[in-house]
Amino acid sequence: MGADHAQRAFIGSFTSAGGRGIIVAAVDRDTGEPTALAATDAVADPSFLAVGRANGTTVLYAVSETSPGAAAAFTLDDDGIPRPLGEVRPVGGSGPTHLAVTEGHLLTANYGSGSVTALPLAEDGAPGPASDVLIHEGSGPDESRQSAPHAHQVLADPSGAWLLSVDLGTDSVRVCALDAGTGSLRLHTETALRPGTGPRHLAFHPSGRHLYVLNELEPTVTVCRWDAVAGRVEPLGETPVLPEGNDGGAAVRTYPSEVVVSHDGRFLWTANRGHDSISVLTLDESGEKAVLVAAVGCGGRWPRDLTLDPSGQWLYAANEHSGNVSWFAVDAETGIPAHAGSFEAPAASCVIFA
Template sequence: MTDAVAAGTDRQRRAFIGSFTAAGGPGIVTAALAPDNGALTLLGAVDGLPDPSYLALSPGGDMLYAVSETTDGAVAAYRVTADGPVPAGPRTPVGGSGPTHLGLYAGHVLTANYGSGSVTAVPVRTDGTLARTASGVLRHTGSGPHAPRQQGPHAHQVQPDPSGRWAVSVDLGTDSVRVCTLTDGALAVHRETALRPGSGPRHLAFHPDGTRAYVVNELAPTVTVCRWDAEEGALRPLTEVPVLPGAAAGDVYPSGIVASSDGRFVWTATRGADVLTAFAVEGDTLRPAGTVPCGGHWPRALSEADGFLYVANERSGNVTWFAVDEGTGLPRRSGTVAVPAASCVIFG
């Protein structure tokens, strides 16, 4: 990237896109975000970390963290500069395989390790870099009725709750969500909430008011609407809503879920059908508002920024963005950029 491009985009919002290098992805891609129309302009990429499939930014946006979704899983830190992310120290092994997600919680980076069914805590130093070793690995136990996907635990996502008091991990293999605490670098389960057997929970999105949570189930395919009590650290399932009416389990695979910043809508992405579904939030349930094509093939992740939706389409190798109808919540395709083996999009 030229100095002129860097200077011209330094004060703009940025998007950071993860990808699977083993499938031809370029690594971690940086793009400029146009706030008026949501358009992304690719600026450059940094490689060197195998399969940086999921990314997270520090609260100040000056550090970027990435998992390496490999058999010998790891997490890496990058310093965010005008010219893009710059590696900030060696990668740290997570003591688990296939990390698919990460989040920042209580001075640590937590990784959800799908292959080994565990969650790892890695301390963050005062300068934003990572400790050379993990402070703790919490190994999940259990299984589910769906063979072969649920023969053991498969932690798929981990994140802090809106209050910052708890870490919440979603496990596809055990049909459950674990609420955890972190003490002296060690994770411990505070409470485990069982979801419907065989549903295969993948990701969870909190409502902006912090009282509800929406769990998208990969194997069902449904969304489980839950009550969230931040005081007690308790998740209580209320109802389960089909992502696509009439869709059979095994034919489609929901992946991403996001709630709108105003709390009026929830959106999901579904692989196989390759669609986005819009839901209107109606109290403790969701009302389907319609579906639209996702703008590619195999939408792996879904995110929102400045009123636009962004979809990382893994197999078609592109990121597509959508404007959202303010009345209905239905997305309307606005544009796309090519990113081979795209896996996630986050914003800073």
């Protein structure tokens, strides 16, 4: 693999289930194949990762999905080995499952405690002590999963003006404002989705005018209009992510995990745990209508994460229970992914690209 044909990817995994922690891999641009370069288990259960920039260099961030939860940063040297940067910081909550970098802060979504935490970043990119913890309130009708709030994702909108947090326990999406000077978080709006759907993650359309909320407790995606000026989410309707009559049956319940939108806004993909598949949906030109067209095998079991590479040519599924990352060549005309290979990664939880 020539240097000009390689790009760098990072794979998170559960160390408590035999994972290697964070794996750094070189990915061949021509074939999509990852090759492991290095790994570190310096932080426990780094289930989700994010990349930022500081002083002109790349900084890797990881949650530690533990109780109490934490977040950590790593520098990336030429040898590919992630080296701890600063201290592992408590997030003031339990079970952080997602994180994002924006406005000089690291944000974590804390599933166990149902909260979002802001940690200011130093000039070198190291996270400092938490500046604020925004606690969610509410519950949902599923007593086993929704007895309390469960923040599952936090991310900035395309305009950079707002933070959105998706809460599985309260069936809602919250829009927050971050004060970059003080690191404080303020709830701006909260949008209720259909009770019992259990929203998990969302993704924006490239236009920035629509977003798609993937529901974990029911295999559907909720199409929403996004008003970046007002900071408001408007649900428009739901679309199934599995073919009718092909939901795996009661004995094999499906728990969708991740939603990805193509760079050109024509396709949407979801990863479906239990059904162990990747669904393909087409989007109309406006971004308001999603239609399910296919579901293909994920190349393993329990796909916890789904990621598109920067070129848009390759799609990666982190299959937690089978311990591998599968990659797929995306058909540019149909959006249907074709299995291209598999990479061993015990207890894999996510894949991101620098």
